[in-house]
Amino acid sequence: MNTPGSLTYVYAVTHRTGPLGDALAGVHGIGEAPLRFLPLTADTTEPAPGTPRESLAFVASDVPEQDFNESALKRHFEDLHWLEYVARTHHEVVQAIAARAPVLPLRMATVYEDDHRARQALAARQGAFDRSLDRLRAHTEYGVKIYLTPEAAQPPPTAPAPPAGPGKAYLQARRAQRHSRDAVYRQAEQAAETIEAIASRHATQRVRHAPQRGELTGPEENVLNDAYLIPDDQAAPFRSAIADAARHFPDLRIEVTGPWAPYSFAMPAPGPADAPEPPP
Known part of the structure; x- marks a missing residue:
């Protein structure tokens, strides 16, 4: 049941269980609002322990209508502090679910007029x-990124050469830098092929x-940014194999991130007419 002046914000889809409900009791949504399950019907009875097929449900909370209606969202999506807070809270709720049950994360700022519309x-x-959810059961998302470090693209030191004019020296330096960078890119291609072969097994x-750009990468250049859906019993060997492979590519930084809720493998959030769309 919604409080007056509120909308229904949905974070994720999962299967409602008693233990998951107990775990989420200590987690809060946006604005410290309590979380609740929204199953297909308004029946609030907790599912019996050991039920073979738990109830499909949204995980939701109330949010102020004045902050999450369509016009308000257009303003807020230009406010980086607001976006950071909502994204972080949304992610924390999704991760809390993912630690205990299969989950389909929904897009940030997916809201409905009320619980009835959400159902x-x-x-x-x-x-x-x-x-x-069946496909994602006992699976977790991991990311693999390849970065070119700034030092790797610099030409290697060479023995002193005979004096050259300024123009010739400049061209020699540029040629050496280009050759060094080409070698690093070839190494990155080989690393990507190695990672793909490892992933095919796990x-x-x-x-x-x-690839990420700008402030997300700093002085490094991100040249590969893949996400993999890994069975839970394959996570350790997958991470170990990537770490072993990275040792063969000294001019690169290969990073494994996760475990994450399966954001990259969830279906798009439902979008009825009363669910405001964030601006592009």
């Missing part, structure tokens, strides 16, 4: 959500994201 959206995608799915 309608859940019912409309029930079959697809159930299939996706991962069930891969998503290739665009």
